[in-house]
Amino acid sequence: MNARQLQFIKPEEVKIIDVTLKEPGSNEVLVQALYCGISPGTERLAYRGEFPSDILLDDSIKELNYQAQYPFTYGYILIGEVKKTGSKKNEWMEGKRVLVFHPHQDRVVVDIDRLIFLPPELSSEQSVLLPNCETAVTFIQDAAPLMGERVCLYGLGVVGQISARMLSAFPLKELVLVDPSLYRRNYAKKISGVSINSTISEKLIQNDFDLTLELSGSPSALQSSIDGASYDGRLLVGSWYGNKTVSLDLGSKFHRKRLKLFSSQVSTISPALRGRWDYKRRMETALNWLIENQDSFWITHKIPFEHASKAYEIINEPGGNYLQVVLDMK
Numbered sequence: 001m002n003a004r005q006l007q008f009i010k011p012e013e014v015k016i017i018d019v020t021l022k023e024p025g026s027n028e029v030l031v032q033a034l035y036c037g038i039s040p041g042t043e044r045l046a047y048r049g050e051f052p053s054d055i056l057l058d059d060s061i062k063e064l065n066y067q068a069q070y071p072f073t074y075g076y077i078l079i080g081e082v083k084k085t086g087s088k089k090n091e092w093m094e095g096k097r098v099l100v101f102h103p104h105q106d107r108v109v110v111d112i113d114r115l116i117f118l119p120p121e122l123s124s125e126q127s128v129l130l131p132n133c134e135t136a137v138t139f140i141q142d143a144a145p146l147m148g149e150r151v152c153l154y155g156l157g158v159v160g161q162i163s164a165r166m167l168s169a170f171p172l173k174e175l176v177l178v179d180p181s182l183y184r185r186n187y188a189k190k191i192s193g194v195s196i197n198s199t200i201s202e203k204l205i206q207n208d209f210d211l212t213l214e215l216s217g218s219p220s221a222l223q224s225s226i227d228g229a230s231y232d233g234r235l236l237v238g239s240w241y242g243n244k245t246v247s248l249d250l251g252s253k254f255h256r257k258r259l260k261l262f263s264s265q266v267s268t269i270s271p272a273l274r275g276r277w278d279y280k281r282r283m284e285t286a287l288n289w290l291i292e293n294q295d296s297f298w299i300t301h302k303i304p305f306e307h308a309s310k311a312y313e314i315i316n317e318p319g320g321n322y323l324q325v326v327l328d329m330k
Contacts, residue, residue: 001021001022001030001107002018002019003018003019003021003108004017004019004107006305006308006327007073008070008071008072008073008074012047012048012049012316013309014047014308014312016305016308021107023109024085024086025086027086027112027113028109028110029084029109029110030085030108031078031081031082031098032081032083032329033078033079033105033106033107034079034080034097034329034330035078035079036075036079036128036305037077037129037132038077038104038324039076039132040157040158040322041157041217041240043075044217044316046068046074047312050243053069058076058267074104075102076102076131077099077130078099078101078103078104078105079097079098080100081098082094082095082115090112093115097117097118097124097127099115099116099118099131100116102114104308116130119287121291122290122291125299125302125326127290129158129298130283130290131266133287134266134283134286136166136286137282137286138265138269139238140166141270141277141282142262142264145170145211146210146211149210149211150174151176151209151210151213152176152177152178152209152211152213152225152228153167153175154179154213154214154218154225155214155216156187156320157215157216159238160179160184161191163213163215165191168194174195175195176194176196176197177194177195177197178198178200179216181321182198183319183321183322187297187323190297200224200228208228208233209228209233210230211234211235212225212228212234213238214236214237214238214239216239217239219241219245222235222237222248223248223249226250227253229259231257233259233260235261236264237263238263297323298323299326301314301324303327304327305328308327311327
């Protein structure tokens with residue numbers, strides 16, 4: 001049994017190759033992919049050759065539990081349909097739509113416990129956004145915004161857009177969104193009660209933000225976050241910069257303002273929450289939110305799988321004229 005798999009061959013080159021699949025075992029299923037979502041921040045690093053080679057691609061996904069050395073596979077958003085099960089007791093799963101955290105591939109054989117079953121009220125296309133919603137839930141939980149706070153969010157990619165929509169539901173004094181891309185700022189106009197800017201001006205810096213979320217992937221935005229923070233301000237870094245060097249001025253405002261700089265990443269749950277939250281509860285929270293906030297405009301590009309190289313050219317272009325790019329596997 002064959003499948004088609006996307007591989008990163010070398011910087012700025014991807015290729016679809018044929019791979020052989022085994023028949024599903026007693027606790028496994030065969031999933032036919034419908035859509036694969038591209039995680040633009042991380043996959044742009046992989047495409048450009050900026051993925052650090054001294055860490056694992058993703059130790060939470062079996063197929064990515066190795067270091068990034070070309071050629072390698074990547075991706076973790078696969079929406080599909082169960083086509084075949086390895087035992088009769090699991091035949092009820094056949095025809096069910098599922099999310100699987102797996103590299104980009106048109107057919108996969110995976111363990112049953114890796115399946116996230118999708119409800120009928122959520123379309124297959126919109127389901128591609130679920131991992132991004134889970135990431136945004138993680139950012140909001142770790143940031144812990146408070147009533148009446150001034151909050152700034154850098155980066156209006158798809159995760160930034162979703163995070164901003166979630167934050168707009170909080171009773172904040174002010175929510176400022178920042179992105180140099182006019183394309184993304186125009187999309188953010190659909191979010192009510194926010195101020196949208198291309199940069200942080202001196203006027204905005206004087207607002208003294210209680211909380212800043214840096215989700216842009218740009219190291220320079222981290223310095224602006226420090227400059228615009230209030231005394232004892234909190235700075236959440238959701239961006240991953242790969243092997244790009246980050247240079248910060250920590251000798252003036254950072255030190256005397258007693259700022260708190262901390263990271264957030266979806267593969268783990270904050271130690272402060274683990275007594276009450278687990279992966280299942282967090283995913284259910286993200287799923288329920290997405291069902292209530294299905295916005296097709298977040299998916300801006302659908303590319304046939306056989307033309308996957310075009311998808312990576314789109315996310316590699318300067319200007320940020322895209323949000324969620326999807327590979328159509330049908």
